Amino acid sequence: xxxxxxxxxxxxxxxxxxxxxxxxxxxxxxxxxxxxxxxxxxxxxxxxxxxxxxxxxxxxxxxxxxxxxxxxxxxxxxxxxxxxxxxxxxxxxxxxxxxxxxxxxxxxxxxxxxxxxxxxxxxxxxxxxxxxxxxxxxxxxxxxxxxxxxxxxxxxxxxxxxxxxxxxxxxxxxxxxxxxxxxxxxxxxxxxxxxxxxxxxxxxxxxxxxxxxxxxxxxxxxxxxxxxxxxxxxxxxxxxxxxxxxxx
Amino acid sequence: xxxxxxxxxxxxxxxxxxxxxxxxxxxxxxxxxxxxxxxxxxxxxxxxxxxxxxxxxxxxxxxxxxxxxxxxxxxxxxxxxxxxxxxxxxxxxxxxxxxxxxxxxxxxxxxxxxxxxxxxxxxxxxxxxxxxxxxxxxxxxxxxxxxxxxxxxxxxxxxxxxxxxxxxxxxxxxxxxxxxxxxxxxxxxxxxxxxxxxxxxxxxxxxxxxxxxxxxxxxxxxxxxxxxxxxxxxxxxxxxxxxxxxxx
Numbered sequence: 001x002x003x004x005x006x007x008x009x010x011x012x013x014x015x016x017x018x019x020x021x022x023x024x025x026x027x028x029x030x031x032x033x034x035x036x037x038x039x040x041x042x043x044x045x046x047x048x049x050x051x052x053x054x055x056x057x058x059x060x061x062x063x064x065x066x067x068x069x070x071x072x073x074x075x076x077x078x079x080x081x082x083x084x085x086x087x088x089x090x091x092x093x094x095x096x097x098x099x100x101x102x103x104x105x106x107x108x109x110x111x112x113x114x115x116x117x118x119x120x121x122x123x124x125x126x127x128x129x130x131x132x133x134x135x136x137x138x139x140x141x142x143x144x145x146x147x148x149x150x151x152x153x154x155x156x157x158x159x160x161x162x163x164x165x166x167x168x169x170x171x172x173x174x175x176x177x178x179x180x181x182x183x184x185x186x187x188x189x190x191x192x193x194x195x196x197x198x199x200x201x202x203x204x205x206x207x208x209x210x211x212x213x214x215x216x217x218x219x220x221x222x223x224x225x226x227x228x229x230x231x232x233x234x235x236x237x238x239x240x241x242x243x244x245x246x247x248x
Numbered sequence: 249x250x251x252x253x254x255x256x257x258x259x260x261x262x263x264x265x266x267x268x269x270x271x272x273x274x275x276x277x278x279x280x281x282x283x284x285x286x287x288x289x290x291x292x293x294x295x296x297x298x299x300x301x302x303x304x305x306x307x308x309x310x311x312x313x314x315x316x317x318x319x320x321x322x323x324x325x326x327x328x329x330x331x332x333x334x335x336x337x338x339x340x341x342x343x344x345x346x347x348x349x350x351x352x353x354x355x356x357x358x359x360x361x362x363x364x365x366x367x368x369x370x371x372x373x374x375x376x377x378x379x380x381x382x383x384x385x386x387x388x389x390x391x392x393x394x395x396x397x398x399x400x401x402x403x404x405x406x407x408x409x410x411x412x413x414x415x416x417x418x419x420x421x422x423x424x425x426x427x428x429x430x431x432x433x434x435x436x437x438x439x440x441x442x443x444x445x446x447x448x449x450x451x452x453x454x455x456x457x458x459x460x461x462x463x464x465x466x467x468x469x470x471x472x473x474x475x476x477x478x479x480x481x482x483x484x485x486x487x488x489x490x491x492x493x494x495x496x
Contacts, residue, residue, distance in 0.1 A: 123477055123484075124480060128473055153477070223491065225377070226494070227374045227376055228405050230400070230401075231400075232487065240487055240491045247438055
């Protein structure tokens, strides 16, 4: 049983301002809670129905499990589909002053707006073994429940770092890694090998990259197309570019 | 002004059974309606607010435009975001008996469930210049409004064909094109050139390909990964595979 006060405290995490203030978020659903347990994420507590099959694993990992009724659990959830478990997880620090650019590949998302896109991009990074996604500070917040769900657990493994574009550009330049801007109709990635390090700048869903970022890049690159579509979905483009990066 | 009967008749198209019975669907929103006008799709009629800037173009193209009030237009729409225009469009035939396999590349989706994924995959095909997507008959219906929206207009240019797997396999074999199954942990696409023709079989979001389709393939192929993610989103995987196809 959860007290009314506790439920209120937990559901306040459905709002970004309370997540930010408390540095905590909720991950909903059996699959995500299991991913949280097996990751290095710091899980504070799990709320679950008694029927939930993951409870033993959680307790073995030293995570307290509080059993709740179906109705209480539903109150904790933003998703409408019924869930058996919800985890209360500490946010890793995601505003970091300095990122390793030398010898690494990074992706910088300029004003990414759609939570499904950010979650999908985290999942892609997790597939290809990138360590992080860097976002402009006005991008969608990574602990939005839609982001978490679309990430399929990548939220527990991939760092999402908010970084001002000037700071990112200065660090990438200081590290002397090539800066690529994804921009349609420019040099095809099929004619260029990705090399061992660099950063790819990708633009907002509707507006693409800002002129400032386009001009800051050493090289503009594009995914060659021959159909009639105006553009690719940004997560699909990120997938093709991360595959290009990993081909080297 | 639309009569109550007309509004009822149009909103019945929000349901798949009425779309199928009447072979018509609604495309909502300025961008999609403009795409419908400039495509070869057969547009029966457009319903729009008087302020809609696309009316002239529609009338020039010989499409009747019926002006409606904001409230009426809202009634016609499934989307909550306000729209200025809605088009009533004839479905192209999408249950076709025979597809050209020889000299072409095709994608076959096995039990694709998510409308956003199908729309995104249509948009990718439209980008890379594929002519069609073949789906198993139990896949999501392509005239679902979420599919249409995610397709960003590709719904007017890309054929979506429902085809039983046995029919597809028989035709691909008769045409002697290679049959590839997308399956994790198999031969990396980075070690294989796509060649001039073939078909790629892709599986359901949760279950992947059926054993039958896996075994029917000449070659299993995969997107190499080195991170911790269990899988890629199916639309992202389709994007990487269509890029592989177009590289040749």
